[in-house]
Amino acid sequence: MDSLMMDRPLQLKTLLWRAERLFGHKQIITRRDDGYRRYTYAEFGKRVRRLADALNRLGVRTGDRVGTLGWNTDQHYEAYFAVPCMGVVLHTINIRLSPDQIGYVIEHAGDSVLLVSPEQLPMLEQIRDRLTNVKAVVVFGDGPPPTTALGPVYGYEELLADADEEIEFPDVDEDSPAGMCYTSGTTGEPKGVVYSHRSTVLHALILCLQGSIGVAERETYLLVTPMSHVNSWGMPYACALQGASLALPGTQPRPHHYLEIIEHARVSVCVAAVTVGMLMRQELESGRQSYVLDSLHTLWLGGQAPPIGEIRWWQQAHGVHVCQGWGMTEASPLLTFTTLTSQFTDLDDEGKFRLLGTQGQPMPLVEIKLVDDHGEELPWDGKHAGEILARSPWVARAYYHDTRSQDSFAGGWFHTGDVGVIDQNGYLSLVDRVKDLIKSGGEWISSVDLENALMGHPEVREAAVVAAPDPVWLERPIAIVATNSPVASDDLTEFLREKFPKFWLPDRFVFVDEVPKTGVGKFDKKLLRQQIAAGNNHSTDKTP
């Protein structure tokens, strides 16, 4: 027998319908250089249809790719709906990639139109010979586009002014592509992940669930997580689904801007990279300016694990709850989320901070397992560490036109490359990246644990720990540290000594002004390892 349910596809236009019909009065607030622009979801919907009509007039057709190089703005948000709802693929390009990488991903995705922030035009001119498939460039912003040597160029607003706001979006197959995003691998060119309408809608629903970030109509979200980065963690879609007010930090925001927006828009939940949380804290601690933050109750920090010291500081200084998830480009991105379940209601604060410092439990419809080097499953006992495998309707089964890394998808599971332990309640704690683990004399050392401990030191701003080759132990840990005021290596060693076995203590401390970071703001351990191996940083190994 068959089931007799309607075969309504899971598609993004259903979310837009809800935002317009039920929450047409709710607001989207974008920081501009000259203040704030506010408009409603009702106006948003009309502009989304205008953009789709304009792209259609530029010759964009079902299945084509439209690339974006933009900041978190209302216009970029419009593209988040217009492009997939017309059956086209939204390819969000990370503006922090190198020009060469950007040229590669535009060419590899075959983008036919680019929507770009004006300051990206000189970079695009540099890589002009790689834009052979691009038939138009649309420039975000209000005015006419700047003069450029690039092909046909249009101003975003002039294009929308001539377009139709009453077009109807087609029904699409839920498995058809809605978006794509490239992840910069450890080696070689970035690899493309292609999301479907189905995966994107399911992921949006999951964000609205009790026990996840729980996007709700009554909240106002400040979305700092770049729209150029893994669907902006799915928040643009979840906010529309629930009609939540959305605040966007606009072009080239600085840390004080985030705090000003929180005050101005009475933001209740801020979603950002861990680094952004740290920068906001620094701004607040500097006392340069005062901010009214009483509306803010939750900070979702991601991209890497927020140190417990950060979690504690936000709670104690501002009554702000810090939560985190664990995910990756290949997983839309969210796989786990940190919620305190009811059995921990009576934990003391430090116990709660420890739990909030884990990566949390798998989300509904996500299955995870731990495996050892031979692929054998390991128990969830809080002790055994292994690589984490995941599967879910919003996890990739392959990279786009890319034969590399097929092993990552062996056996119907995505091999995340992250090493962790899982306790008996399903709370995951990341130990390290498979490739970042340090193996010293046959024993594993977790660089993440050492980093988190170091960042718990009152004077340490940033700390990265990587392996250096060693003739005796094969690998030994080296710490690269940025401090607020001079600290002696011996003091840091003393500080770590009580927490770790002796063989874990770093052989050297390298003091830097800032730890180098990748295009997505994570510590660039690949670069650090190269520098350490080449001895580039030897000279800075001193007691300052």
Add this chain to the structure above:
Amino acid sequence: MDSLMMDRPLQLKTLLWRAERLFGHKQIITRRDDGYRRYTYAEFGKRVRRLADALNRLGVRTGDRVGTLGWNTDQHYEAYFAVPCMGVVLHTINIRLSPDQIGYVIEHAGDSVLLVSPEQLPMLEQIRDRLTNVKAVVVFGDGPPPTTALGPVYGYEELLADADEEIEFPDVDEDSPAGMCYTSGTTGEPKGVVYSHRSTVLHALILCLQGSIGVAERETYLLVTPMSHVNSWGMPYACALQGASLALPGTQPRPHHYLEIIEHARVSVCVAAVTVGMLMRQELESGRQSYVLDSLHTLWLGGQAPPIGEIRWWQQAHGVHVCQGWGMTEASPLLTFTTLTSQFTDLDDEGKFRLLGTQGQPMPLVEIKLVDDHGEELPWDGKHAGEILARSPWVARAYYHDTRSQDSFAGGWFHTGDVGVIDQNGYLSLVDRVKDLIKSGGEWISSVDLENALMGHPEVREAAVVAAPDPVWLERPIAIVATNSPVASDDLTEFLREKFPKFWLPDRFVFVDEVPKTGVGKFDKKLLRQQIAAGNNHSTDKTP
């Protein structure tokens, strides 16, 4: 291009996996005649697999139907997972149907095994000649099955004792059938609706969303809504998904049992028919027994619209928030849910009660529209009334092996037969069933509005309003009323006069001890109309 997401099916075993792996310690509590039985989701999962193995040994195979005639018990809950997870269809049969109707649905669904509560055996013996396809009857309860003339009969626990708790459930196609339920139509035999794994999983997710009932891990749910009735509103699946504690009222519960369970299990949310809410209120007001209800904060009442007087009473007397949704067997059941969105935060209490008295806004992934008699779409202006059409991945596209009512699914929308108005924010207010509307002298009269108003009278317990044939006006409203103490017809007319146009006032009041109800507890308006048309109730038209 294709999307490159995993094609993991939406299937119920993923929910069970989550309940067992993350929430294995959480409890399911069932009222027994001799106290309460408590066990954990970890034990639950083992018993679910035992039941599946036992059914398999009885010869049940993929695609077969297993019927249940049971109360809300742990064993019935086990069937909710065991049957669909093994690829078999769970056919929950409403124990309040007539023996003839039950015979019809067992035969029509082709049930091959029945799981039944022992007191149902005599009824099954009556309809024995219709059980030709049934190869085994399994009797719920702890002991050996009672003596019966029926074919092979097994005790539930003896069957489980011999079964394997470590079987593996297969992956199933998400569009394959998971459950079925018959709806007793206004005329003729009941009609079958067949749910899929996909529709059931999506519906469960929706119940866990902010803005719906929002099933959460920290809550304890008392599930009074029968498991024999439209998937028990999806709550069994949503609770497992979130690992929420679940309290079940067991066999043949009485109103005082519900209140005792709330006290005993510290229930925070109770899910029940409107009638049950009224019965609990009567029990509380009677003062026969005292109950500690401080754990209870929410009452989800459904099946019909809770009168505003009930909503107000629970809030004022016990600080309990009453919410409601709108749905039907064909829609799994939920289509809308009543949440106060942020724009109404500052409403006064009465304004909030009025809004809570509406049927709320469409859930995510549900689209609704209003149409007039000619199928033309009507505006959402809070004024135009029309039939409500709905579509969603969890709405039926046809009845099972049934050519009746094909018009109900014309044009890709389900024609609900409910008449309502929708305001500009998408809040739906039901006016009536299409067939229950009263048309008097060319003008519509809403029976529901009159009923709600009458039930707002302090002495009126129940009120149903139906049309009586009239030589002049074609139809005129008649009210059938059950009161706590004698009330004069004139007083009721006076009570209504200020609220309604003169022509809405009922021509007659018929006083009864109890308004007759259908098998699912709704006012039996079909029967009332027949009685009124036949003049059966004329004699009771008096001022008592």
